[in-house]
Amino acid sequence: MKDLIHLIHTTKSVLKAPGIHSAQELKLLLNAYHGNDWQNYIGTSDNAPKTKILLENEHIKLLIIRWGGFQKTNKHGHPGGGGALKVLSGILLETRFDPIDMDRMIGKYHYFKDAITSIHDTEAYHIVENPVEQPAFSLHLYLKSNEIIAKNAVLTAVSATK
Numbered sequence: 001m002k003d004l005i006h007l008i009h010t011t012k013s014v015l016k017a018p019g020i021h022s023a024q025e026l027k028l029l030l031n032a033y034h035g036n037d038w039q040n041y042i043g044t045s046d047n048a049p050k051t052k053i054l055l056e057n058e059h060i061k062l063l064i065i066r067w068g069g070f071q072k073t074n075k076h077g078h079p080g081g082g083g084a085l086k087v088l089s090g091i092l093l094e095t096r097f098d099p100i101d102m103d104r105m106i107g108k109y110h111y112f113k114d115a116i117t118s119i120h121d122t123e124a125y126h127i128v129e130n131p132v133e134q135p136a137f138s139l140h141l142y143l144k145s146n147e148i149i150a151k152n153a154v155l156t157a158v159s160a161t162k
């Protein structure tokens with residue numbers, strides 16, 4: 001799909017019922033979007049808001065984030081259902097930590113345009129940063145209260161919307 005409106009509608013309909021959704025389901029939704037119209041939703045200047053919420057209800061949130069040069073989050077988890085992100089432009093660096101021993105680093109990953117990843121508190125806590133001066137943009141989909149289950153769950157609902 002080429003436009004965010006389509007992604008918003010599809011996300012709303014696929015994730016309409018609170019309950020059990022998988023990380024793979026979130027990734028497939030983000031993967032289905034291959035457009036450039038996100039640039040119409042979020043400003044590129046430093047003064048413009050850094051986030052644009054596209055969809056939010058009691059159990060999901062879909063938003064765009066602009067990362068300034070070298071901007072970095074604190075170490076954090078994703079209570080509730082976890083989430084997924086897709087790089088729209090630029091580079092993001094994720095450092096993952098053991099969810100039981102949060103001082104123990106368990107991986108570092110660079111994500112480039114179109115890369116998609118997901119996270120859940122049972123898997124890891126993380127720090128996400130823009131490692132370069134050039135801004136980065138990413139699309140995020142979070143579940144507020146659902147359980148993310150098996151990554152290889154069968155997901156006909158999402159596949160059918162591509």
Ligand SMILES: [Fe+2]
Pocket residue numbers: 076077078126128
């Ligand atoms: Fe995060």
